[in-house]
Amino acid sequence: xxxxxRQIAVFVAVARQExxxxxxxxxSLSQSxxxxxxxxxxxxxxxxxxxxxxxALRLNELGQSLLPQAVEFIERATAIEAxxxxxxxxxxxxxxxxxxxxxxxxxxxxxxxLKRHPESAAQLQVHNTxxxxxxxxxxxxxxxxxxxxxxxxxxxxxxxxxxxLVVFCAPTHRLARQGKASLAELAEEHWIVREPGSGTRETxxxxxxxxxxxxxxxxxxxxxxxxxxxxxFGLGIGCISRLALREAFRRGSLxxxxxxxxxxxxxxxxxxxxxxxQTAGMQEFIALCRGMTAGIRRSDEIDWxxxx
Numbered sequence: 105x106x107x108x109x110r111q112i113a114v115f116v117a118v119a120r121q122e123x124x125x126x127x128x129x130x131x132s133l134s135q136s137x138x139x140x141x142x143x144x145x146x147x148x149x150x151x152x153x154x155x156x157x158x159x160a161l162r163l164n165e166l167g168q169s170l171l172p173q174a175v176e177f178i179e180r181a182t183a184i185e186a187x188x189x190x191x192x193x194x195x196x197x198x199x200x201x202x203x204x205x206x207x208x209x210x211x212x213x214x215x216x217x218l219k220r221h222p223e224s225a226a227q228l229q230v231h232n233t234x235x236x237x238x239x240x241x242x243x244x245x246x247x248x249x250x251x252x253x254x255x256x257x258x259x260x261x262x263x264x265x266x267x268x269l270v271v272f273c274a275p276t277h278r279l280a281r282q283g284k285a286s287l288a289e290l291a292e293e294h295w296i297v298r299e300p301g302s303g304t305r306e307t308x309x310x311x312x313x314x315x316x317x318x319x320x321x322x323x324x325x326x327x328x329x330x331x332x333x334x335x336x337f338g339l340g341i342g343c344i345s346r347l348a349l350r351e352a353f354r355r356g357s358l359x360x361x362x363x364x365x366x367x368x369x370x371x372x373x374x375x376x377x378x379x380x381x382q383t384a385g386m387q388e389f390i391a392l393c394r395g396m397t398a399g400i401r402r403s404d405e406i407d408w409x410x411x412x
Contacts, residue, residue: 109181118138197227200247232298243380251304251307259376262373267403273358273359291317291318294322303370
């Protein structure tokens with residue numbers, strides 16, 4: 105083979121970052137060394153792997169075809185090095201989770217994963233569904249755990265566990281006393297909701313779209329805890345996962361509102377690139393996720409530490 109492992113590593117880093125300077129930082133190389141290595145790879149085969157768009161480098165058709173094989177090549181090389189050095193474990197696993205999963209489940213699973221495999225490493229990023237999908241598609245993450253729908257043609261989506269959104273309010277709100285609301289009543293309220301691009305917002309919008317209803321959105325927030333606080337302060341009513349509200353309902357600081365006209369069920373889902381090499385670490389992490397939800401029907405039934 106005429107190419108070197110370093111040249112392939114540089115190619116992968118530049119493809120992910122779309123920038124030679126950012127790739128150099130990721131690899132702890134100088135910018136000139138990174139640029140030289142990429143140039144040598146292209147000259148070796150008298151081809152181009154990127155289109156230059158201003159200061160950014162975008163993969164061309166050949167580069168897109170090469171990237172999944174290059175990522176797998178680097179991961180296998182890393183595994184070989186670990187064996188030769190006598191190291192155990194699964195190496196570094198890069199996980200992305202949407203907010204409800206990331207804040208309430210993924211941290212517990214990552215902790216379990218690292219306890220079982222102390223010589224392994226993990227990186228957990230928490231973003232909304234649209235961001236996680238983009239990062240998995242660009243090979244920046246090995247595995248995504250999402251709440252919303254994914255229609256990306258290059259990604260594999262596998263259901264994990266059912267989840268239910270619930271409309272809720274402060275105990276002093278008028279709807280708290282009746283415990284139930286019609287669509288007409290909901291339409292008259294001010295709402296505190298997640299931002300567009302989040303799986304929670306998508307599920308709520310889809311449920312309302314079937315009834316051709318619109319909400320009076322008073323405030324959009326990117327974090328479920330912020331929505332809970334805003335609703336507790338009496339700014340309006342909200343709608344997030346029942347999992348995220350379990351302890352607040354137990355304490356009585358928030359109250360569930362039944363909405364029989366709305367279908368607010370969805371699934372938490374696993375997400376990975378269909379051309380991504382599935383490492384043993386990925387398979388083990390998915391197995392731990394499924395172990396956490398074994399024998400339950402819905403996410404809020406998961407047995408996890410109670411916050412006093």
